[in-house]
Amino acid sequence: MTAPSPRTLRAVVIEDDAVFRHLLVLAMNKVPGLQVVGQFELGVPSLEFCRQEAPDVAVIDLHLPDINGMEIVREIRHTLPATKILVITGSASDRLPANLLALGVNGYVNKSESTELMVHAVETVCSGGLLFATKARGTHLPQLATEVLPTAVAGALDDEQRQAVLESPREKRLEALAAALARPEPEVLEKLAAAAGLDVASNLETDPEARGLLPPRLVHDYQIIPIRRAPEGSSPPVPVPLTALPLHLATAWLPDRTMADWVRTFTPRPLAWHLAVPERIHQLIIENFGVGSGSLDDSDDTYVAPEAQKEAEEVVDEDAAVVRFVTDVISQAIVDQATDIHFEPQEGQLRIRYRVDGLLVPVPVPENLLRFQDAIISRLKIMARMNISEKRLPQDGRINFKASGVVLDIRVSTVPTIYAESISLRLLNQKKEAYSMDRLGMSQAEQLQITNILDYPHGIILVTGPTGSGKSTSLNAFLRKINSTDLRIITIEDPIEYEVPGVNQMQVRPEIGLTFADALRHVLRQDPDVIMVGEIRDKDTAEIAIRASLTGHLVFSTLHTNDAPGAITRLVDMGIEPFLVASAIELVIAQRLVRRLCTECTRPSPIARVKLQENLAILGCDPQEAEGIEQLKAPVGCDRCRGTGYRGRIGIFEIFRLNEEMHQLVLQRESTRTLADCARRHGMRTLGQSGWEKVKNGSTTFDEVLRVITVTEK
Numbered sequence: 001m002t003a004p005s006p007r008t009l010r011a012v013v014i015e016d017d018a019v020f021r022h023l024l025v026l027a028m029n030k031v032p033g034l035q036v037v038g039q040f041e042l043g044v045p046s047l048e049f050c051r052q053e054a055p056d057v058a059v060i061d062l063h064l065p066d067i068n069g070m071e072i073v074r075e076i077r078h079t080l081p082a083t084k085i086l087v088i089t090g091s092a093s094d095r096l097p098a099n100l101l102a103l104g105v106n107g108y109v110n111k112s113e114s115t116e117l118m119v120h121a122v123e124t125v126c127s128g129g130l131l132f133a134t135k136a137r138g139t140h141l142p143q144l145a146t147e148v149l150p151t152a153v154a155g156a157l158d159d160e161q162r163q164a165v166l167e168s169p170r171e172k173r174l175e176a177l178a179a180a181l182a183r184p185e186p187e188v189l190e191k192l193a194a195a196a197g198l199d200v201a202s203n204l205e206t207d208p209e210a211r212g213l214l215p216p217r218l219v220h221d222y223q224i225i226p227i228r229r230a231p232e233g234s235s236p237p238v239p240v241p242l243t244a245l246p247l248h249l250a251t252a253w254l255p256d257r258t259m260a261d262w263v264r265t266f267t268p269r270p271l272a273w274h275l276a277v278p279e280r281i282h283q284l285i286i287e288n289f290g291v292g293s294g295s296l297d298d299s300d301d302t303y304v305a306p307e308a309q310k311e312a313e314e315v316v317d318e319d320a321a322v323v324r325f326v327t328d329v330i331s332q333a334i335v336d337q338a339t340d341i342h343f344e345p346q347e348g349q350l351r352i353r354y355r356v357d358g359l360l361v362p363v364p365v366p367e368n369l370l371r372f373q374d375a376i377i378s379r380l381k382i383m384a385r386m387n388i389s390e391k392r393l394p395q396d397g398r399i400n401f402k403a404s405g406v407v408l409d410i411r412v413s414t415v416p417t418i419y420a421e422s423i424s425l426r427l428l429n430q431k432k433e434a435y436s437m438d439r440l441g442m443s444q445a446e447q448l449q450i451t452n453i454l455d456y457p458h459g460i461i462l463v464t465g466p467t468g469s470g471k472s473t474s475l476n477a478f479l480r481k482i483n484s485t486d487l488r489i490i491t492i493e494d495p496i497e498y499e500v501p502g503v504n505q506m507q508v509r510p511e512i513g514l515t516f517a518d519a520l521r522h523v524l525r526q527d528p529d530v531i532m533v534g535e536i537r538d539k540d541t542a543e544i545a546i547r548a549s550l551t552g553h554l555v556f557s558t559l560h561t562n563d564a565p566g567a568i569t570r571l572v573d574m575g576i577e578p579f580l581v582a583s584a585i586e587l588v589i590a591q592r593l594v595r596r597l598c599t600e601c602t603r604p605s606p607i608a609r610v611k612l613q614e615n616l617a618i619l620g621c622d623p624q625e626a627e628g629i630e631q632l633k634a635p636v637g638c639d640r641c642r643g644t645g646y647r648g649r650i651g652i653f654e655i656f657r658l659n660e661e662m663h664q665l666v667l668q669r670e671s672t673r674t675l676a677d678c679a680r681r682h683g684m685r686t687l688g689q690s691g692w693e694k695v696k697n698g699s700t701t702f703d704e705v706l707r708v709i710t711v712t713e714k
Ligand SMILES: [Zn+2]
Pocket: 598, 599, 600, 601, 602, 636, 637, 638, 639, 640, 641, 642, 643, 645, 646
């Protein structure tokens, strides 16, 4: 004979706060032998339900939109004497528990208590006990780190600063706190952790076994990630059940109660919190769950995001998810300082890649992304005001992107590929940090060579290099250097990448006939002293620019050539008279951007003499330079640089100045090579030599220099 299975206790939850109700129901349904059979946000229908169903347990909030919860308590106690009543309320009156007890209520828990305690209360009440947990008495459960700032840290801030920190999103709070304290972030992180009794976890590794425990949405919202930690001490003789193993979570900010409650609804494992560098956590979340996976999360619908509180009951439709996803992908690109985003439909997947620091970086995407491919493509086309029904022809469009305080102009183009339309986004006027010539990585000698010419009243200064070599960044630094109230500066750009206060900036619009050449013609009638022309693409523009420089204007522009002397021959090839080129061009700067070694983690690494000499030869440097060098800085990778070993970029430069001898060579239409040889004889340092300088002083690596130098432009 088998023992009769114990009857399942039927519970009803009456609570108007949707999130809280949801949380409670989830937690209660995990109690063995208990089942929530009804949940209500209003009191009247709940009473009706109770009269008919006679639940075993009623969990009641006293503050309801339609009737006072006390009425429900009285009514249930009166008509259903066997039903256990647990009151859960945010009300803080001291007399309340006593009054409730007098009314025959079986339990009372303040809403601010943890879910664990609530479930404990439900269990106690169900088994016939009484549990009155008031906030004043506290609980037997360990307190979490306080939601507000630990006193040790809070004391150093005024009210306004404190508020600013706490109002920032979780992942930005450390940054805000560091700014308020005027201390470096790593130091503040340590301090915060110490004050809250937590540790700072470094070298984060995600825990692959725990990855699936939490829904991506929750992970995104709270910026927490399960990490792997070595168990403390020796392994226990008896195997510990998995559910007893602590779940290690790295978080960008001190854990708070709501967050902990949410996590506990998904796992029974004890939680061990660690603080970690917010950027690293964000990076790991993206690596493990994909960009925007929080938006496209369809794996677990039990978790309700905080922003959905007011409409928790409304099903978030797929369209909204796609809109949010696309916004997430663009927002992440902005954070990563990407210049381009590519949506590339492939066989069986939609690949997304960013171009960051000149390199393509695959973006980890949610596993279910393909399902949304068509919707994503349509969404992008709608944003760019394209014809969404046209899928066979390439289209161009623009998006004016506004999100979280960022306004961005994005150029969008589509091309049909065999799987679907491939969409590329070029992020324009990314709010870039304006670089000074120092920040560009120019040596004092290089700066001097350039600033001398910047003082000239006329002439042309050209910056050359392939796309993405930082040409406009340099021109911008020059503009800032000479910018003053007694100069009238006009720029003609496509696009306007930086705004420079006091400078008149114009955007060309070839689609309505405003080309570089056209714009330049008009600008000359505007009495400028200095003109910057974004790019010399054709003979027209070249001719007007040269004429402008010869009639007393200083002209800055760019050209696509590999090296500096090549700019001269390019202009001659365009059909400009060599004597005009030779008399107008004052200076040509060829440049490339290389990634800068992360100063936090780079370490010297030995290099073999043979290898070093080989590299020097490729860069066109004297192999003798290898003498006495046994080690060079190498990339390592840390949390600060997202494990890449590099952070930011610096320029390498080749500065070409025509002298009398070269002047003659130009008139004789000599080749670029002859010009370059002559320039080198007169002391011009080539890109390769400039690169070697930066390798030698530990700013970058041979790999980087070789990568950018071997890129050649048509
Ligand atoms: Zn690093």
